[in-house]
Amino acid sequence: VTVSFRQTQAGAVGHAAAVDRSSPVPSSPAGVDGEVDFTELFQDHFDYVWHTLRRLGVRERDLEDSTHDVFISVHRHLGDFDPERPVRPWLFAFALRTAADYRRLARHRVDLVEDVGMLADAGPAPEAQAISRQELDLVARALDALDFDRRTLFVLHEIDGVSVPAAAELLRIPVNTAYSRLRLARADFSAAVRRLEARKRGAR
Amino acid sequence: MKKDAKVAALLRVERVRSGPDGAARARVLAKVQKTLAIVPIPLSPAHLPAAPVPVAPPPAAPLPPVPMVHPLGAWVSGLGSAGKAVVLVASLAAVGAGAVVTRGGTSPPTAPRAEPPVVTTAAPQLTRRGLAARPLEVTPAPERPPVPMSPPRAPAPPAASRASPSSEAPSTASSATGGAAAHTETLAAERALLDGVRGSLRARDPAGALAGLDRYAATFPSGALAEEAEALRVESLAAAGRGDDARSLGARFRSAHPSSLLQPAVDDALRSIP
Secondary structure (H helix, E strand, O other): OOOOOOOOHHHHHHHHHHHHHOOOOOOOOHHHHOOOOHHHHHHHHHHHHHHHHHHOOOOHHHHHHHHHHHHHHHHHOHHHOOOOOOHHHHHHHHHHHHHHHHHHOHHHHOOOOOOHHHOOEOOOOHHHOOOOHHHHHHHHHHHHOOOHHHHHHHHHHHHOOOOHHHHHHHHOOOHHHHHHHHHHHHHHHHHHHHHHHHHHHHHO | OHHHHHHHHHHHHHHOOOOEOHHHHHHHHHHHHHHHHHOOOOOOHHHOOOOOOOOOOOOOOOOOOOOOOOOOHHHHHHOOOOOOOOOOHHHHHHHHHHHHHHOOOOOOOOOOOOOOOOOOOOOHHHHHHHHHHOOOOOOOOOOOOOOOOOOOOOOOOHHHHHHOOOOOOOOOOOOOOOHHHHHHHHHHHHHHHHHHHHHHHHOOOHHHHHHHHHHHHHHOOOOOOHHHHHHHHHHHHHHOOOHHHHHHHHHHHHHHOOOOOOHHHHHHHHHOOO
16 A cells, blocks of 8 residues: 655644634635544643543543543544534533443442542632632532533533533533523532532531 | 622633643543554545545455654654654544544534445545555445344453453454553553444444444454443444344343443343333
């Protein structure tokens, strides 16, 4: 087999932009020649996938493996990516599948919140510096209090900012269902925050 | 309301959290690249150039991967994560080129894994890179998998085999490597394959799932994750409406793996059969 290895840097730049900003590239949409640059996708969205998995309940110590799994799936379906659509919700669906599988495994069920206190970020983002580690944990714990379906929608809409109709489409649920589920999720989340704060105060 | 403000503040912070440290990122990237470098990419005719180039017959023995300096190699080693050049782009290009064909333009992991060989638009360069980098493994697009009621292979449970470097010979995928490392890589490849199967199932594409399982069985005849593959096959058969096949394999699964963690999933699948 004769080989011609075509270097893809030139093309990759344009496509990465398309991927990242989800703007259509009329002349050569990434989907047509399949040249979404996987490594750039990885670099641009590693943090997002990581956090999404965490928000969906993957434990800290399993985040590396799960993130790996997500990107392997992403890689396998790279050609499905529609550059005219935003990339994050697309990635979210992969993370959701991985997180759901993760939760199904019996060995993970026992102590999903056990190590939520040892979140190992490089450090809080500038805006977050005023907020204590404890408060970050609060979000994780409150999310853990949510039923998985509600949690999924909550993360997608409240944290990722995906519109309810778009989230409903992604999750394949009716829009009305999504609205009512979101209402319940918000109530659950607020209640959990209240509860956790009360407990915190009580512990002092 | 005060509480809402509190929640809003928490969420605002959560939205802008920074990621894990660079080392974690580098480790994951290295692992992803490692996995992708050996995942057998099924080259159905759909992955070949549009022009009627005859498909090379599958070599009797798998070729070692063509050593290739990856354009991202420099960047990768800059991260200090990968010691060797990784054959990566080629495989993703092949996957991408193939999958594009079936894209419905809708939401995510819905890609049917078994593309019928009807492509005319895949980019030749991508395909060629795919061909070159990979041991050629032509699987006929398996739209209608044979009833593969392969006897249970009595594998060690995944957890156990993961822990011990077993002697199960990895077949094609890792012939170029050896030892425990090969085993780890093989396991990763197995996982990736089964992950794809699960994706197909989730995308309600049981034919794709079955095709993936056939690929799994062919590539890893004594794979460490065979038990999982069997469970997935039961689910796939049930989803494909092949209730009798599912039931009979399900029964076999139960006797071969009496204390399987996957039994609930198998039972669910069997119950779903009308």
